[in-house]
Amino acid sequence: MNLRALRAQVAAETRMTLERGETLLVTLGIPIVLLVFFTLVPVLPTGTHHRVDFLAPGVLALAVMSTAMVSLGIATAFERSYGVLKRLGATPLGRPVLLTAKIVSVMVVEIIQVALLVGVALALGWRPHPAAGLAVIAVLLATIAFAGIGLAMAGALRAEVTLAVANGVYVILLLIGGVLFPLHELGGLASFARLLPTAALSDALHLTLGAGSSAPAQAWIVLALWAVAAPTVAAFSFKWE
Amino acid sequence: MPAVEVDHLVVRYGSLVAVDGVSFDADAGEVVALLGPNGAGKTTTVETLEGFRRADAGAVRVLGLDPWSDHTKLTARIGVLLQRGGIYPVMNAERAVRLFATYYEDPRDPDELIDLVRLRPVARTPYKRLSGGEQQRLALALALVGKPRVAFLDEPTAGVDPAGRIAVRDVVAGLRSDGVCVILTSHELDEVQRLADRVIIVDHGRVVAAGRQGEIQGDSQELRFAAEPGLAIGELSARLGAAVTEEQPGEYLVSTPPVPALVAELAVWLAERDLPLGDLRAGRQRLEDVFLRLTGSGVAEPTSRACDGASSAPRRGNRKGRARR
Numbered sequence: 001m002n003l004r005a006l007r008a009q010v011a012a013e014t015r016m017t018l019e020r021g022e023t024l025l026v027t028l029g030i031p032i033v034l035l036v037f038f039t040l041v042p043v044l045p046t047g048t049h050h051r052v053d054f055l056a057p058g059v060l061a062l063a064v065m066s067t068a069m070v071s072l073g074i075a076t077a078f079e080r081s082y083g084v085l086k087r088l089g090a091t092p093l094g095r096p097v098l099l100t101a102k103i104v105s106v107m108v109v110e111i112i113q114v115a116l117l118v119g120v121a122l123a124l125g126w127r128p129h130p131a132a133g134l135a136v137i138a139v140l141l142a143t144i145a146f147a148g149i150g151l152a153m154a155g156a157l158r159a160e161v162t163l164a165v166a167n168g169v170y171v172i173l174l175l176i177g178g179v180l181f182p183l184h185e186l187g188g189l190a191s192f193a194r195l196l197p198t199a200a201l202s203d204a205l206h207l208t209l210g211a212g213s214s215a216p217a218q219a220w221i222v223l224a225l226w227a228v229a230a231p232t233v234a235a236f237s238f239k240w241e
Numbered sequence: 242m243p244a245v246e247v248d249h250l251v252v253r254y255g256s257l258v259a260v261d262g263v264s265f266d267a268d269a270g271e272v273v274a275l276l277g278p279n280g281a282g283k284t285t286t287v288e289t290l291e292g293f294r295r296a297d298a299g300a301v302r303v304l305g306l307d308p309w310s311d312h313t314k315l316t317a318r319i320g321v322l323l324q325r326g327g328i329y330p331v332m333n334a335e336r337a338v339r340l341f342a343t344y345y346e347d348p349r350d351p352d353e354l355i356d357l358v359r360l361r362p363v364a365r366t367p368y369k370r371l372s373g374g375e376q377q378r379l380a381l382a383l384a385l386v387g388k389p390r391v392a393f394l395d396e397p398t399a400g401v402d403p404a405g406r407i408a409v410r411d412v413v414a415g416l417r418s419d420g421v422c423v424i425l426t427s428h429e430l431d432e433v434q435r436l437a438d439r440v441i442i443v444d445h446g447r448v449v450a451a452g453r454q455g456e457i458q459g460d461s462q463e464l465r466f467a468a469e470p471g472l473a474i475g476e477l478s479a480r481l482g483a484a485v486t487e488e489q490p491g492e493y494l495v496s497t498p499p500v501p502a503l504v505a506e507l508a509v510w511l512a513e514r515d516l517p518l519g520d521l522r523a524g525r526q527r528l529e530d531v532f533l534r535l536t537g538s539g540v541a542e543p544t545s546r547a548c549d550g551a552s553s554a555p556r557r558g559n560r561k562g563r564a565r566r
Contacts, residue, residue, distance in 0.1 A: 008343035087327030091344045092317040
């Protein structure tokens, strides 16, 4: 693996992501606004005495989804339609390095998101459990799952369609992902929602960051299955031009 | 060993045959142009050489490698200019060339390259805000950054302004003298005449003519003239003792060496009928005429192609289908 190329590609991908205004809105703007607004305004049935204790883990799950699925998916779809992926295919960069660069770049952006969101949440009075190792594993699994979903869209759909679908899925998963209110408030929809990666991640984060305990087995199984299935589908269905 | 070998290449898209038995070679230091109308199979041929498509039949070799199965090994040694796009819209020339330089073991100096393609004044302008010609020159720079031994340039002058064309011409000349094999495609005759050592005319997926420019035009001498449409060409042929064809309404071809006596005879024939002479040209065929005759890209169907006129109608349909791809 050409490390010089990998470093340069990660830097280029990250810079382009951070310079895209509409991406920053989805990855940082919306999560921060949701966190601050619903912490300060008591309109949601967050189920705990300290609203921020519920909202902070959920919004972190939203942030992971926004970067790994929405931002990566849309950016890759447009690169495909502009012929960038095709052109890179004619260089010695190679697809494994390109893919690695994209995943590393997603993680760099996630670190920035987590730093900002945790900072805001702490300022709002959030007191997470200090033993958060399992939360990191949950985020890594979810990143792989969401990146798989985003790339599956990017590699099969037209760029404009990917843009619409990714944003639509983002809103739906925001609503039924345990981000703003607990899953049990969804009634019958809850058991379906728990099969989706966003709910599984927010479940895992609520328990690991809230109580320092592990998440229910179902959340881990759902995350792991998505982390295997989504990238597999993407790998087989991806059209490079 | 030639740098590029194409041997009876066939490429299909479903039931559509895009390339139908194309063969040619190209050596190091040689500039070879694939010339043909849109949909002739030029880009498909080049993309097979670049390793983007697989040959359905026949064989291609680039620097002795199979572009499909040895793709990874080959990418370090070829340079590619796609017909369009291929560059991050938000990236400027400076960053793009520097980024691509990291992909290669021993790249050219990025700054030198930006000067070479004359992009210094707009080196910090995002790709999407460059003019068509500037975008094409940046793509050219990216094709060269890895010091390729073979460069594939698909329509390098399409949409390029006159200053850009000169830059492209200089760059291609530089590649030739560095011993790089250049394969380029074009549908512009003038440009091919200036750039290429050898021309391969492709139409409907087949090679219809190939050779150095002089060779393609051949030694055949002819006389062309323009007069009013619908002349009695049978009568005129008999008078001149040579076949006369009306290639397009009002444009005539006399397929025989244009000796002065023939010209005089034609003038007399016209004078007897009081017909004005619109245009008169004698000598070797122009490349453009060869191209138009071979590819049938003229407006009207020339009489001389009447024999294959029957098969050309459905093929036209194919060509549109190909363009939609």
